[in-house]
Amino acid sequence: MKILVCITHVPDTTAKISFTNDNTKFNEAGIQFIIGPYDDYALAKAVELKDTHGGSITVLNVGEASTEPTIRKALAIGADDAIRINANPMDSMYVAQQIAEIAKQEKYDLILMGRESIDYNNGIVHGIVGALLDMPSISPVMLLDIEGTTAKLAREIEGGKEFLEVELPFVAGCQEPIAEWKIPNMRGIMTARTKPLKVVEPVPFNPASGTVSYESLPEKGSVKLIDPENAEELIDLLKNEEKVL
Numbered sequence: 001m002k003i004l005v006c007i008t009h010v011p012d013t014t015a016k017i018s019f020t021n022d023n024t025k026f027n028e029a030g031i032q033f034i035i036g037p038y039d040d041y042a043l044a045k046a047v048e049l050k051d052t053h054g055g056s057i058t059v060l061n062v063g064e065a066s067t068e069p070t071i072r073k074a075l076a077i078g079a080d081d082a083i084r085i086n087a088n089p090m091d092s093m094y095v096a097q098q099i100a101e102i103a104k105q106e107k108y109d110l111i112l113m114g115r116e117s118i119d120y121n122n123g124i125v126h127g128i129v130g131a132l133l134d135m136p137s138i139s140p141v142m143l144l145d146i147e148g149t150t151a152k153l154a155r156e157i158e159g160g161k162e163f164l165e166v167e168l169p170f171v172a173g174c175q176e177p178i179a180e181w182k183i184p185n186m187r188g189i190m191t192a193r194t195k196p197l198k199v200v201e202p203v204p205f206n207p208a209s210g211t212v213s214y215e216s217l218p219e220k221g222s223v224k225l226i227d228p229e230n231a232e233e234l235i236d237l238l239k240n241e242e243k244v245l
Contacts, residue, residue, distance in 0.1 A: 001055030001146070003046045004106070006099055006113035006125070007074055008036035008089075009067040013118065019214045026214065028066075035070055038114025042172070044179035045144055046112055047078035053146060056080045058106070062089045062098045068197065076184035076192035087202035091209045092120075096128035101203045103133055108169060110151075115140040115173040126173035136166050139173025 011017065012032040020027045035043070046057045059074040061067050062085045071082045085098045103111060111133075116123035123139070130137025142161065143154035146168075153164045153172070184192070226234045239245040 001049060001053045002107070002109045003049065003055060003057045004103060004108040004111045005039070005043050005046045005057060005059045005074070005079065006111070006129075007039040007043065007059055007061050007070070008114065008117040008119070009033050009061060009063050009070045010036045010117055010119045013037070017216070019216070023213045023215065024211070033067075033070055035074060036114050036117050038116060038118070038173075038175055040114075040181050041176055041178050042112035042114055042174040043074055043077055043079065044182045045174060046110075047182060048179055049110070049144075049146060050078070055109075058083060058108075060085070060099060060102060062087055062095045062202075064088060071197060072192045073184060075195045075197070076188040077182050078188065079195070081196040082198070084197060084199050085202050086199050090207040092122045092124050093128060093208040094205055096125050096132060097205045098202050099125070099129050100132035102200070103129070110146075110169060111171045112174055113171070115175045123173070126171050130171040133169075133171070135170050137171040137173070138164065138166065140175040141172040142175060142178055144172065144174075144178055 010033065012034050015031050018027045019025060043057075043059065049055075050057055057079040058081050059071060059079040060083045061071050064086065067084065071084060075082055083102060085102070087094075087098065089095045099111075111129065113126055113129075115126075126139050127137045138153060138155055141153050141155050143152075145152045149168050151166050151168060151170065153166065154161050155164065156175070224237065226237070235245065
């Protein structure tokens, strides 16, 4: 089985975010970057499938040279090789176009990625990739088993789960509990240094959107404690200060 896992290079969830250039550019100074948490689930599932069915795992990232430590971590976790598309991931459509171009050339049996990145949270790349490749795209996938050329999946829907069967190849946007995160061991870290990492130039494509500016969330206000017997004061605050009534 030939699996492609698409990973993002995102700020650690504990990082303090700030902006520069009059709030038009993300400030990367002092920021620790990680594999996107949902992509970690996708990669962990790919490793499990490889262990069961054999084959190979390629990780792909659309990013500049600064993303290579993140890619090497994915190799240490269990991917066999990696591709870095040498471009700034400007928007979802642009990223999907780059992924689809590689997928057309290599003919993967399965394309896995996180349900969304945790920086922009658009959650649409998997759907666009599926459309560009004319293959099914399913998200958010919580369960994935392969029997021959058929995949059995469960995905989260409003109020419950939906169970599906689909023929390979297809695209899946993954989330917990599809697999448990895998931590690279020392052997994996050492071998990752020699695994192939191929850098390719992006295909020409004009981004469909752009960023005008960023805005930080407002600081949290103080907490007001209301006596449980004083419902009138609570109602007044909700109506006149918070304006939610």
